[in-house]
Every structure is written in C-alpha cells, then in structure tokens.
Amino acid sequence: MTRRLLAFLLLLPLPLAAQDRPVDEGIRIGISYNPGVRPTLLVLPQAGLDSARAILARDLDYSDRFEVVSVPTGSSPAGPAVNYRQYRVYGAQYGVDVVRGAAPGSARVRLHDLAQGKVLNEQEAALPDPSAAGFRMAVHRLSDEVVRWVTGTPGYAASRLAFVGSDGRLWRVDADGAGLTAVTAAGERILSPVWAPDGRRIAYTRFREGTGVVLVHDLLTGARAAVPGTATGLAFAAAFSPDGRTVAFARADEDGGTDLHSADVAANCCVRRLTVGRFADNLSPTFAPDGRRLAFVSTRAGPPQIYAMSADGTDQELLAPFNFGVDGPSNGPEWSPDGASVAFHRDIDRAPQIFLLDVAARRNRQLTSAGRNEDPTWAPDGRHLAFVSDRSGRRQMWIVDVETGRVRQLHTPAAVRLPAWSRRLVAGTP
Amino acid sequence: MRRFAFLLAAAVAAGACSQSQPEVAPAPAPATVDSAAIRAREDSIRAAQADAERRAREEAERLRREAEAARARLTADMAAMIHFDYDQSTIRAEDQAVLDRKAAILAANPAVRVRISGHADERGSDEYNLALGNRRAAAAKRYLAGRGVTEARMDIVSYGEERPVAAGQDEGAWAQNRRAEFEITAGGADLRAPN
Numbered sequence: 001m002t003r004r005l006l007a008f009l010l011l012l013p014l015p016l017a018a019q020d021r022p023v024d025e026g027i028r029i030g031i032s033y034n035p036g037v038r039p040t041l042l043v044l045p046q047a048g049l050d051s052a053r054a055i056l057a058r059d060l061d062y063s064d065r066f067e068v069v070s071v072p073t074g075s076s077p078a079g080p081a082v083n084y085r086q087y088r089v090y091g092a093q094y095g096v097d098v099v100r101g102a103a104p105g106s107a108r109v110r111l112h113d114l115a116q117g118k119v120l121n122e123q124e125a126a127l128p129d130p131s132a133a134g135f136r137m138a139v140h141r142l143s144d145e146v147v148r149w150v151t152g153t154p155g156y157a158a159s160r161l162a163f164v165g166s167d168g169r170l171w172r173v174d175a176d177g178a179g180l181t182a183v184t185a186a187g188e189r190i191l192s193p194v195w196a197p198d199g200r201r202i203a204y205t206r207f208r209e210g211t212g213v214v215l216v217h218d219l220l221t222g223a224r225a226a227v228p229g230t231a232t233g234l235a236f237a238a239a240f241s242p243d244g245r246t247v248a249f250a251r252a253d254e255d256g257g258t259d260l261h262s263a264d265v266a267a268n269c270c271v272r273r274l275t276v277g278r279f280a281d282n283l284s285p286t287f288a289p290d291g292r293r294l295a296f297v298s299t300r301a302g303p304p305q306i307y308a309m310s311a312d313g314t315d316q317e318l319l320a321p322f323n324f325g326v327d328g329p330s331n332g333p334e335w336s337p338d339g340a341s342v343a344f345h346r347d348i349d350r351a352p353q354i355f356l357l358d359v360a361a362r363r364n365r366q367l368t369s370a371g372r373n374e375d376p377t378w379a380p381d382g383r384h385l386a387f388v389s390d391r392s393g394r395r396q397m398w399i400v401d402v403e404t405g406r407v408r409q410l411h412t413p414a415a416v417r418l419p420a421w422s423r424r425l426v427a428g429t430p
Numbered sequence: 431m432r433r434f435a436f437l438l439a440a441a442v443a444a445g446a447c448s449q450s451q452p453e454v455a456p457a458p459a460p461a462t463v464d465s466a467a468i469r470a471r472e473d474s475i476r477a478a479q480a481d482a483e484r485r486a487r488e489e490a491e492r493l494r495r496e497a498e499a500a501r502a503r504l505t506a507d508m509a510a511m512i513h514f515d516y517d518q519s520t521i522r523a524e525d526q527a528v529l530d531r532k533a534a535i536l537a538a539n540p541a542v543r544v545r546i547s548g549h550a551d552e553r554g555s556d557e558y559n560l561a562l563g564n565r566r567a568a569a570a571k572r573y574l575a576g577r578g579v580t581e582a583r584m585d586i587v588s589y590g591e592e593r594p595v596a597a598g599q600d601e602g603a604w605a606q607n608r609r610a611e612f613e614i615t616a617g618g619a620d621l622r623a624p625n
Contacts, residue, residue: 191556191557191560191592210589234560234564234587236560237560250557254586255568256519256571256586257568258565281561283560303517304555304558329558331555332555345555352555374555
C-alpha cells in the first residue's frame, strides 16, 4: 500500500502543493516544456480567423492535455505552407493552426508534427461567420478533434453547463464561459437540472409552494412535458438513462419517506418504484454509462451515503466506503462517462468537499479542501469536473482536472447552484 | 228600539265615569318654574344615559377585543412553529406542548384543515434537504395524529432549504430555519377555543 502510494505520488505530473489552486486567467504565454509531463503545443499564427484561433488556443489550454503556447500573431505571415524550421526554437512537439477551407464558409484545422515537419491530421468543417450563433461551437468541435488526434479521447469544449441562478431560473453557459443564456422564464424556481444524452433536452424540477414536478424541456421547441408520476406532490433529482428513454427521480411520500422511481419518457408511461425506504430516504440517482446500474444517496445507515443498485431496483449495495460515525454525510453522486468513477461530495468538518470513488477498487480520493465545494458534475471527457465552490466569496462554478488537480473558475455574474454538464454537443444541437 | 238601548247603555257608562273622577290638584303657576333647574336635571339625565351608553360600548368593545385576542391566540397557537436539531426530524420535548395546543384546537374545530411544511437550514445538499424537510413535516403530522387529529385533515409539503426565515450563516440563523410551519387551509374563519 505504501509503495503503491509512493509510486502514485511519483506519477503525479504536478507537485501536490500545486493542486486545487487557480491558474492565471486566459492563456499562458511562454515556454514551460516539461519533458515527460505534457506535450507542448504551439498555436501557430495565421492571417485571418483570429477569433477562431483564440478560441482554439483557449480550448486546448482548458483541455489540460498540453502546455499551450500561442505564437504571437504577426510574427509569421504564414500561408498554407508552414515554415517548420522557425518553430524549432520552441522545442514543441505539436503545432496546430486554422486555415480557410477549400469550400466557402469552411475552415481547416491542422495538427503538425513540428519536429518531423509534417501534417499529422487535418479536418475541414463548415465554419459560420464569427457573428453567427453557431460559430463558437463549430470551433469548439474542431478543438475537441485536435485533442482526440493527440490523446485518443476528444476534448470537452463543445459542451455546455446548465445551472440554477440566484434568481431561481435555469441558465446555460458554454464550457468556456461564453454564451450565458436563460432557459426558463423569470418567476419560476428551478432545481436539479440534468441534460438528456442528446443535448437537446434538459430535465429539471419546477418547485412551487412545497411541491415539485419533473419537467423535460425541449430546448429546440421550448415545449415542456411532465415526467409520468411527478405531476403531484414533491418529485425531484431527475437522472436520464444513457439511452435517453428513462428518467429516474426521487419522490417524497405522505409518510415522510423519499424513494426512487423511474418512468419511460419516450412512451410516456410505466412508472416504477425502485426503492422501498420505510425508515430511510433514497434520492439523487445517477446512471452508470451502461445504463444497468444506478448510484444514489440513502440514509439507511443513518447519515446520507452513496449506494448502488441495478436499474430495476434489485441488488442494492453500499458503493462509496465510509467509516461509521467518523465520515460526514455524502451527497450529490454523478457517475463518470467512462464508468470508472463516481464523483460526490462529503462533509469534512461540516463543509462539503469533492470526492472521487474508484468504482473497481472501492477507494475514495478527496479532490478539494479550500472552502465549501459541492455538487460535482462530469465533463464529457470524463477527466474534468465542474462543482460549486464559495472559495472566491460567493458560489461560483469551478472546473478541476482530476488528473492534475488544476482548477479554474467559470465566471458567471451571479451566484450559482446545482450545475449539470452536458455530453458533447453535435452539430445542429440547439 | 235596538238603537235606543245602545244609547242608554252609553249614557250609563258615561255617568259611571264621571262619578269616579278624582279631586283635581291646583296646577302650579307656570310663572314659578325654575327653567335652569329643569335644564340641569335634563342634562344630568342625558349625562347618565350617555355614561351608561359609553360603559356599554366600552364593555362591548372590551368583549370584542377579548374575543379578538382569544381568536388571535388560537390563530397564533395554530401557526406556532416547531424547531429541530441539526439533521434531525425528532419532535423536541419543548415542542410537544406547542403541538398539544394545536391538537386541542383542531379537536374543537373539526372543519379546520392544516398544511404542515418542513424546512431545513442551508447545510446539507439541496436535494437531501427536500427529503429532510418532508420527514420533519411528517413527524409533526404523526405526532398530531397520535393526539387524535385525523390524518386526512393534514397535508405535508417540504421546502427544503428554499425558504429560510433567517438570513445569515451561523448557528443562530440555521436553528431558526430548521423548522416546521403550520398553515390553516380551510375552516379557520372563526376558530372556537377548546374546552
């Protein structure tokens, strides 16, 4: 165990002291290439497409896969041909640039091997005018593709977060902090949003005078429909199954208990009770990516802790280990997109902190320690988590790279709660 | 003939009447009346009448106020909140008397329906607090049912941490926010006091 821990510490790409600290705003300029840690990637200058290049550079930085160096624009009036020799001084492995595509209204992103002086990968995609609504997302998709070429896994730039504002409304914002938009009207109090896997629908609780209905909101049409079994009483904490057909939710009963149910939102039927709590509450469900297991919160042992069961309610078990009477309450579980971990928050000295459960090893790892940190939600890359923290003085979303511990703030004008991260948004998503 | 008999009877009656007339006392000379004394007497009668009316009004007002205060006490007793320990839904010993008064009023007013709402402080997850608030409301309902209140007269809802009564992030504010509230939803127009 000790040896394994030591090996783990040696493998950490950044010193422990660097964890859980904000990085400087924007893009780091400079050469900080650390051999064997992260490859350095140059964002090459190109005439025109400056806004696309800036978005690309920031996305690649936020992916936390590279040391990103933006070569100052104007230092090289480069055309389609790249003068690889002039970039050798940076000692960087990769270069990336955006050039105009062959088709009108398109762009071509290229990944260069600077040492060998050749194009490794390239892709052409439609790129709307920078003033058009779809421009930023189109660039984000190109960024995610660059990350995939290098690492095998796409980035998470083409995604959005939904959250509840201090005004009680549901808002959404792009993963890089742009495009803040209200989803629901003023005057409604929204709780516990969650994205459908298609990125086109969001389910949430509309809370009103002590009662709550779970609504599925179609972002394209604006239509809303109540999930079967939630129209009366207090239903909350919805979760979509990976195929988008089933919504699991918690429902508070007249006898005081809270239990999990599921309903088929595709056929608008088939409400099914998953837990029978009697003297315990069961809530906050989250599906494993295979759709066969659910993690959830239960008070069956006293304070709330993280349990798991089959999607039909059978085979229930403790999931995240805890020391009875020692460890604080645990809440807000969300299963990672790769299925390997479950993020949740657990109270340490009565302040919630973000934890990561290794599902196979059944081991917890604490990710945060400064301030109150709660309600983690996974980025589509399965490597970044957004959570709510008051470390800056008011509740804001922060994003942590669970591999390196690097964190950044996702600035929003007002206080936020209950964030939910979408999956990757394909072209055409509203 | 018949007409004559009638007139005779009337004459006899008139004669009998005049015979019983009493001696008439000499009327006091109008010139000797003291008009100021009469006015004073009339004034004192009016004053006494006004005084009696005022006292009656005051008594009515006092009764009205008392009845109003009694009603307000009943309403306040029905609305009195109860509070809970951190992360607990057990009824505190000192709150049992508060609930017992509600049970007595509900027994005396069978048409009254009540809505019990459970609340939590801001600690704990937002979703967990909805479940906790529901448990607190249900605990109050169960206690009242144990004191004879029909369950069908009580609805429970939970606000979780969505409606704090005290702002602030200290135990003082949190303690006030961990509560159950009671709202009369029907039959509360004219509450009768329990015997």
